[in-house]
Structure formats: structure tokens, C-alpha cells
Amino acid sequence: QYQLKLQEYDVTNVQLYITHSLTDAINLDFLVTQIRIKTAMKAKVLNNSKERYLTLQSLTRALPDFEEIIKTGTLILDVGYGNIQVTMYDRGALISSINYRIGISRLRENVMGHDVKKNDYSKLIYESIKSDFDEYYQRYIQDHVIENFIVIGSEVKYLNQISKKNKVKMEDVRALHENLFQDENIDLDKAMLLSPLFVLIEGFASMTNATSLHALDVDLSDGAAVDFASRKSKTMTGHSFNEDRIQGAIQLAKRYECDLDHNLFVLEMAREMFKAVAKPFSLNNKDLQVLELACIMHNCGRFVDIANRDECSYMIIKGSDFVNLSDVNRVLVANVLRYKNKAFPYAKELNEPLLNSDFYVIMARVSALFRLADALDECHLQKLSDVKAMIKDDEFIIRATSKEDVVLEKREFEKRSHLFKEVFGLKPVFKCKRRV
Numbered sequence: 001q002y003q004l005k006l007q008e009y010d011v012t013n014v015q016l017y018i019t020h021s022l023t024d025a026i027n028l029d030f031l032v033t034q035i036r037i038k039t040a041m042k043a044k045v046l047n048n049s050k051e052r053y054l055t056l057q058s059l060t061r062a063l064p065d066f067e068e069i070i071k072t073g074t075l076i077l078d079v080g081y082g083n084i085q086v087t088m089y090d091r092g093a094l095i096s097s098i099n100y101r102i103g104i105s106r107l108r109e110n111v112m113g114h115d116v117k118k119n120d121y122s123k124l125i126y127e128s129i130k131s132d133f134d135e136y137y138q139r140y141i142q143d144h145v146i147e148n149f150i151v152i153g154s155e156v157k158y159l160n161q162i163s164k165k166n167k168v169k170m171e172d173v174r175a176l177h178e179n180l181f182q183d184e185n186i187d188l189d190k191a192m193l194l195s196p197l198f199v200l201i202e203g204f205a206s207m208t209n210a211t212s213l214h215a216l217d218v219d220l221s222d223g224a225a226v227d228f229a230s231r232k233s234k235t236m237t238g239h240s241f242n243e244d245r246i247q248g249a250i251q252l253a254k255r256y257e258c259d260l261d262h263n264l265f266v267l268e269m270a271r272e273m274f275k276a277v278a279k280p281f282s283l284n285n286k287d288l289q290v291l292e293l294a295c296i297m298h299n300c301g302r303f304v305d306i307a308n309r310d311e312c313s314y315m316i317i318k319g320s321d322f323v324n325l326s327d328v329n330r331v332l333v334a335n336v337l338r339y340k341n342k343a344f345p346y347a348k349e350l351n352e353p354l355l356n357s358d359f360y361v362i363m364a365r366v367s368a369l370f371r372l373a374d375a376l377d378e379c380h381l382q383k384l385s386d387v388k389a390m391i392k393d394d395e396f397i398i399r400a401t402s403k404e405d406v407v408l409e410k411r412e413f414e415k416r417s418h419l420f421k422e423v424f425g426l427k428p429v430f431k432c433k434r435r436v
Contacts, residue, residue, distance in 0.1 A: 003039060015224060016043045019051055048099055052078070052085050053241060053324035054223030059152060060239045061226050062166075062218045067092070067239060073146035077204050079153035079197055081105040086204065088140060094244040095251055096140045099321065102129050104154065107196035118181045121192065125199045133203045146208035152216045155197050159215040169212045170205055173198065245289070245323040249296040252320060256300040262380040267295035269387055270373035276389040276396070277424065283365065290329050291366045293322060294336040295373065301337070314338035328354050336367050340374075344419050368420040372398070372428060375412040383409065384432065396426040401435045 006014060016035070022028060028045070035043045046054070055078055060066045070089035078085040082103040088095040111124050151159070159168050159176075177198035180191050205213065253260060270291050277283060301312025317334035331354050339345055344367060347360045376384055376398070384400040391397075398413075410430055417428040 016041045018043050018045045047327050049321045049325045054220050057226040058218040058222035062216050069148050073144045074148040075146050076150045081154050090144050093247040104196040108192055122195045125196050137207050141207045149208050149210035149213040151213050152218050156215050157217040166214055166216055167212050168215050241324050249293050253296050256303040258300050262377055263296050265377050265382045266373045269376050270295050272387050273369050273389045290332045293333045294370050298337055310338055310340050332363055335363055364423045368423045371416040375416045378409045378412040395429050397429045399431050401433045403435050406432050
């Protein structure tokens, strides 16, 4: 029927997504194959980062004043059946975006196995996730003032019956919840699905100063349409998700007590170098994403274990989400940091399921740029200014000025030049002019 409808409307470009909630299925590969055989459509499996990006895309279109709203503390609760995503903005910047496996179906199943009275049902659900509420508040919210609360996702449309321009007063939400099991228009199964939604809303709302919430009935398909339009016709939502990715990484680096003055200086150096080599070596924005995140997050593993900091950095990155970042690029960032202080590995030493020849070449190029950029702030004192990078003949020349001696930086630059020369075929040259 779906294919007949596509033919009826003469649709030739179809995007088929499999959401993150299905990635736990042990037969996922068989499912994707069967879809392709029976429909001739190639399904794209979304990781959590991409799925949340598309959902936020739909939100920015549904809320035209989104940019103005997030200038003050804003909490976004995306409620799914299997998972929830809690995203926080403050002063226009992304502070955190955390995924919890406590969707409304999971919460219902956790309680359904017991002989529970209707009057105790919501209380038991709350008790089962109280520790998650407490942890989130202590880690992310307690240092922020949250004025705006936005709820999207599964079953949120139920709240629209009492909304005015998609805004619902919290007192009305609480009244709906209290009368949920007495409402004759809602059967018991539906009520037991909605009650976890209310518990989640009330639990996160209690951490904010919001007296009402935005209840928006948006979904992944809306975000997919917005994303398609932005790529094909350059229609922009007005919100920079690239900046969200950078700000999210900065907040994560703070949490792992990275030396942000150093890391952001390295980021600045790396961007300057990237500009010089991007066009001649066909590097693209996705390669830049990997380089930026490696610069921001490097040395995060010191927080866990100084002696094995690079291995810990690798594990931290592989276990983290960054807005609209593919699994391949996340693994690339992790490996750039894993081999930060080691000899660059042969491809067979990586033992990565996503490894292919393109992966290895990109990893080598990004690593070469990152290592040179990191060397330019060997003492973590940000001595350099007016840094410029250029290719001249067979040399890659870095020019800078400094008021201080840069002997250690020059020495480290020489030590780390070998990989760059091997990968790019250019000899790195560092020229620093002493400024009085």
C-alpha cells in the first residue's frame, strides 16, 4: 500500500529510517535486508545522535521563536516508548543532551509484573526512577535556572486537548494525572501508558521554575522533512546544530575537567591548518567535525586515569553522544585520541568493525593535523598569536608571533611532524617571529 501511494503521487525520492529504539534488536541486519528485498528500499539505521538531531529539527520549525526561548534556561523532554532524551539549553548554548532508557513502555513493564493497585501505580513508577531524577538534577540542573519547559514525543498529543497555542499549565497537567484512572473516556491500558508520561513530566518540571509547558506534537518525520529541505534547497531553520555539537563537547570536556584554555587554543590552531589543506586534499565538513571534537575532548581521559589517559579518552568518546554525529565519525574521534601519544597504528591494529580504507585515511589526516596543533601549545600557555598556515611548494608553513620563547613548542612540532609529512607529502615548517 505504501508503494502504491508513492506511485500515485509520483514520488521518486524516498528516505526510510529505522530508529534508535530498534538497534537493540538481535535480528536488525535481517530486518534491513528483508525490507530491501521486499520493497527495494534501503533503510538507514539512525544512531541516537542523528535521531535526536532530526527531532530537534522538527522542534525548531514548530517553535518559530525557539532561538529567543533558549536564551534563558530551557529544558526539552523528548518522551519515547523505550527511551527519553533530556536536552538543556542556557544562554543560547547547548548544556547537555542525555539519553535514559526509561521510556513510557519500559516504565509500564517494570511495574506491570506486580500485583499493583491503580492508586499505587503512579507512585511505584515515580519510585522506580526517583534516582534518575536526583542524578540529573545534581549533575546538570542545580547550577542553572530553568524558565522554559518543552515536552515532545510519544503520546504528547494527549495534552493538546487542554492546551492553548501548545501551552499547558502545570496545574492542569497535575489535575489530568490525578483524574486519569477515573476518566471514562480512557481505557485502563491507555491510562497505564499515559501515567508514566505524567510522572516524567511532573518529575522534570519540579526541577524548573516553569509554571507551564510547551506540548508539541512533532515527530521524526517532521525533522526528516526539514533536514531534506535544508540539504536540497538550502532552507535553514535558523538554529545552528553545528554550534550545538561544539557547545555540547565543551560542556562534556568541562565535566571531565579538561584544560579548556589549552583545548580551545588547539582547536583554533587546527581550524587554521584545516583551511590550508582542505581544498588541495578534498577534506570536507565531516572531516572538520572529527578534528574539532578531537581538539575539544583531548586529555578527557586524565579524569579517570592519568597513566592510561588516552585509552580512557577512547572509551569516553565511544560512550558519548554528540549532536548529528555518525557512529563512524565518533569512532574516528575516539581513535585519534587513543593514539595521541603513540606511534600511528597500521590499519590491522585498529580492530574496529567500521574500519575501511577511507576510515583509515581520514583518521591519519585528522591525526596529523591534530598532533601539529597540539604541539603548538606544548606548555599550555597559549604563547602564539597571529597564526597563519599555508602550502608553498612542498612545504606546509605555519607562521606565528609570540612575546615569549617557544623553544619547547618548536621541539615538539619537529617530533610530531613525521606523520604529517607521510600523510600529506609536505614538510611542516614552523616559523615564529618574536614580538617585543
